[in-house]
Amino acid sequence: MASESFVIKVPSSSANIGPGFDVIGLALSVYLELHVTIDRSKPEPSKLPLNCRITYEGQGEGSPDISLDPSSNLITRVALYVLRCHGQRTFPAETHVHIVNPIPLGRGLGSSGSAVVAGVMLGHEVGHLQLDLDRLFDFCLMIERHPDNVGASLYGGFVGTYLRPLKPEDVQRIEIPLSEVLPAPAGGVDTGETPPEPPYGIGHHIKFPWATEIKAVAIIPDFQVPTHLARSVLPPHYSRPDVTFNMQRIALLPVALGTSPPDPELIHLAMQDKVHQPYRQTLIPGLGEVVQSMSPSSQPGFLGVCLSGAGPTILALATGHFDEIAERIIKILKAANPKEIDCQWRVLEPADGAQVIRR
Numbered sequence: 287m288a289s290e291s292f293v294i295k296v297p298s299s300s301a302n303i304g305p306g307f308d309v310i311g312l313a314l315s316v317y318l319e320l321h322v323t324i325d326r327s328k329p330e331p332s333k334l335p336l337n338c339r340i341t342y343e344g345q346g347e348g349s350p351d352i353s354l355d356p357s358s359n360l361i362t363r364v365a366l367y368v369l370r371c372h373g374q375r376t377f378p379a380e381t382h383v384h385i386v387n388p389i390p391l392g393r394g395l396g397s398s399g400s401a402v403v404a405g406v407m408l409g410h411e412v413g414h415l416q417l418d419l420d421r422l423f424d425f426c427l428m429i430e431r432h433p434d435n436v437g438a439s440l441y442g443g444f445v446g447t448y449l450r451p452l453k454p455e456d457v458q459r460i461e462i463p464l465s466e467v468l469p470a471p472a473g474g475v476d477t478g479e480t481p482p483e484p485p486y487g488i489g490h491h492i493k494f495p496w497a498t499e500i501k502a503v504a505i506i507p508d509f510q511v512p513t514h515l516a517r518s519v520l521p522p523h524y525s526r527p528d529v530t531f532n533m534q535r536i537a538l539l540p541v542a543l544g545t546s547p548p549d550p551e552l553i554h555l556a557m558q559d560k561v562h563q564p565y566r567q568t569l570i571p572g573l574g575e576v577v578q579s580m581s582p583s584s585q586p587g588f589l590g591v592c593l594s595g596a597g598p599t600i601l602a603l604a605t606g607h608f609d610e611i612a613e614r615i616i617k618i619l620k621a622a623n624p625k626e627i628d629c630q631w632r633v634l635e636p637a638d639g640a641q642v643i644r645r
Contacts, residue, residue, distance in 0.1 A: 292642055318401065
């Protein structure tokens with residue numbers, strides 16, 4: 287085949303749904319797309335770095351945080367990791383990856399998780415590999431250690447995820463820094479070494495049912511909360527009552543969100559959390575008031591609310607009155623923030639997992 291083209295489509299995600307901190311994720315209907323073309327017809331060697339050219343449009347376009355260098359870009363570096371684990375040092379000749387990204391960056395909608403999944407899918411497709419989704423999940427987890435985000439984006443839908451205990455010889459191989467894929471600094475000399483492959487079965491997932499009446503209203507403030515900062519405010523230890531509180535609710539949540547017609551009071555109860563949201567209120571002024579003040583009895587159509595990932599996006603689950611719910615939350619956020627902020631909002635639905643569309 288002289289040339290080929292395809293599109294990789296990966297949904298965004300919301301992690302930490304309700305009490306499901308680092309466990310439960312939801313794929314959402316905003317999609318990262320890679321439009322890939324490969325021209326194998328040119329007889330001369332490619333002059334492109336790593337045989338790959340990147341173009342980009344969407345969130346963060348023009349930002350120094352979005353590298354168009356294939357040795358630095360997260361998506362292509364992850365793809366190279368997959369390729370080099372299978373004896374392929376570079377991309378096929380004349381590979382062009384055009385990235386279309388509508389997922390807001392640093393807002394708690396899984397932009398980095400989607401990029402990791404897209405990178406693994408890219409390496410798999412350009413390398414003509416024959417791996418199943420579970421093996422691709424292993425590769426995702428070598429880069430991104432939060433299975434709820436990458437699990438939702440890879441498999442789609444409403445998922446529970448977990449990491450299995452590893453054998454002692456595999457413990458040190460759980461996470462492979464990208465510097466082992468391409469030596470630091472980014473784009474350094476290729477050592478020619480093959481990076482360690484993932485152990486098999488690092489993570490597992492289960493899909494939960496989702497009542498079709500339920501939509502997700504995403505309220506997206508115009509500031510970022512870096513994940514490392516959101517993690518830094520969490521305590522090193524939790525009290526037994528708080529852990530029990532979350533365990534009780536996480537047992538209810540999949541049943542509550544999968545039952546049709548939805549039971550608003552049950553869902554509102556099952557969405558409560560004491561593990562991460564109370565500690566992140568200092569980073570997202572107004573979050574506490576949103577959680578405390580909104581209920582099905584005071585807001586028609588409302589079911590429950592939670593912080594999406596590390597925030598600052600707030601995810602409200604609802605069956606209707608979406609504009610009223612969004613406007614009420616935005617009003618609370620604006621009143622609580624000392625600096626004027628803007629917020630966007632979107633009504634989203636559970637999304638299918640990552641897919642490849644051949645042209």
